[in-house]
Amino acid sequence: MSRLTGLLVTGDMVCDGCGVTMKHLERYAFICEDGRAPERLCESCSWERELLKKKKDDKGRDIETFL
Numbered sequence: 203m204s205r206l207t208g209l210l211v212t213g214d215m216v217c218d219g220c221g222v223t224m225k226h227l228e229r230y231a232f233i234c235e236d237g238r239a240p241e242r243l244c245e246s247c248s249w250e251r252e253l254l255k256k257k258k259d260d261k262g263r264d265i266e267t268f269l
């Protein structure tokens with residue numbers, strides 16, 4: 203079982219996917235899978251792994267959201 207949470211960076215953090223430094227208040231994906239070390243992924247890695255999706259909000263605006 204895996205859990206995905208969309209979070210905001212506090213301080214500087216390093217992406218576990220591409221090694222980029224994520225800045226304070228950027229969004230990142232926190233993935234927790236049973237039996238594996240948790241991963242923190244930047245936005246571009248999240249897109250690559252299809253963890254982020256485009257959706258419409260209730261006013262019809264495009265928003266990006268984590269699954």
Ligand SMILES: [Zn+2]
Pocket residue numbers: 217218219220221222243244245246247248
């Ligand atoms: Zn990355």
